[in-house]
Amino acid sequence: MSAGSQPQASASTEAWIRAQAVPFAVFIGFNLLLQIFASFFGSSNPAAPWWRHWPEQWLYPLQTVACLWLLACRWKYYDFRWSAKWCLVGVVFGAVGIGFWLLPTLAYDRLGLSGQTEGWQKWLGLASRTKGFNPAEAFGDGTPAYWAALVMRFVRAVVVVALVEEIFWRSFLMRFVMDWEGDYWKRPFGQASWKSYAIVTGLFMVAHSPTDYAGALVYGSLTYLLCIWSKNLGACVVMHAVANLIMGLFAVGYGKYGLW
Numbered sequence: 001m002s003a004g005s006q007p008q009a010s011a012s013t014e015a016w017i018r019a020q021a022v023p024f025a026v027f028i029g030f031n032l033l034l035q036i037f038a039s040f041f042g043s044s045n046p047a048a049p050w051w052r053h054w055p056e057q058w059l060y061p062l063q064t065v066a067c068l069w070l071l072a073c074r075w076k077y078y079d080f081r082w083s084a085k086w087c088l089v090g091v092v093f094g095a096v097g098i099g100f101w102l103l104p105t106l107a108y109d110r111l112g113l114s115g116q117t118e119g120w121q122k123w124l125g126l127a128s129r130t131k132g133f134n135p136a137e138a139f140g141d142g143t144p145a146y147w148a149a150l151v152m153r154f155v156r157a158v159v160v161v162a163l164v165e166e167i168f169w170r171s172f173l174m175r176f177v178m179d180w181e182g183d184y185w186k187r188p189f190g191q192a193s194w195k196s197y198a199i200v201t202g203l204f205m206v207a208h209s210p211t212d213y214a215g216a217l218v219y220g221s222l223t224y225l226l227c228i229w230s231k232n233l234g235a236c237v238v239m240h241a242v243a244n245l246i247m248g249l250f251a252v253g254y255g256k257y258g259l260w
Contacts, residue, residue: 016185019077020172023070023164030063054138057149064156071163078167079189079233086235090226093235094242097222101215101247105129105256125211132257150252157248157260162240170227170236173200190231197224211258219243 034056043052051058071078104125108117117126135149175184177199178191201220208216227236244260251259 013185015074016077017172019074020167023067023074024168026070027063027067027160027164030059030066034059050138056133057135057138060133060156061149061152064152064160067160067164071160071167078171080237081232082234083230083232086230086232087238089230090235090238091242093222093226094239095246097219097239098243098246100218100222101212101243102250102259104211104215105259124214127211127258129211129251129256129258132251133260134257153260154245154248157244158241161244162237166223166233166236166240169200169204170223171233173203174227188231189233190227190229192228197221200224 037055037059041052042055045053105127107124108121108126108128111126113121113126114128116122133153135146135153139145139149171189174191174193174196175187175189177196178184178193179187201217201224204220204223205213205216223236223239226239227233230236247259251257
């Protein structure tokens, strides 16, 4: 490599790193903005305007558009390696993984529980999960605004979350934690390591609410298994997309809005 080409290579590496991390950082930033807005400007007063009472109904669409734009601008830096075989495997893993995630709230209903649980039931996440993102509360059931909010919510969960999180957790962080002082970006995708499994899966868990810790542990472990087995980022994205699609349909169909 000539001396004159070194800055170009460095700039390319920095661009790759930003492409992996910036969309996730912006996504998390919007989540923090939602908490800040709800704390200082939100209102539980029924007479308050909808944008104060349900700030997620306008912040989530903004988050979705912003992240889609960031992903589109950096698309060339993502090596999905789409494969029909591994996409199909991703579908199966996604269905199984989200099944474990939904199991606690199904058990809550099956056991006839009510209120907040304690002990092992609380640790496993047994809860009603009925309070959460419900556009019918803000706009009325079946209105154009309701359908617009619901469609954007599915785009956020199935497309944006699946891409942003898998690019960050699998393509970036799994490499970074294995060799953060070296050229971690040169490591092959899906390289197995107990260290990366523990750190990435642990962080994936704590990125969710405590109620979801048990489900996130199982789901995160299955995603890690798929990652090191397939060596295919596209399969991990498909798994996440299918899982979130099923979860969204389940949440809307059974009133379990607290799941998303």
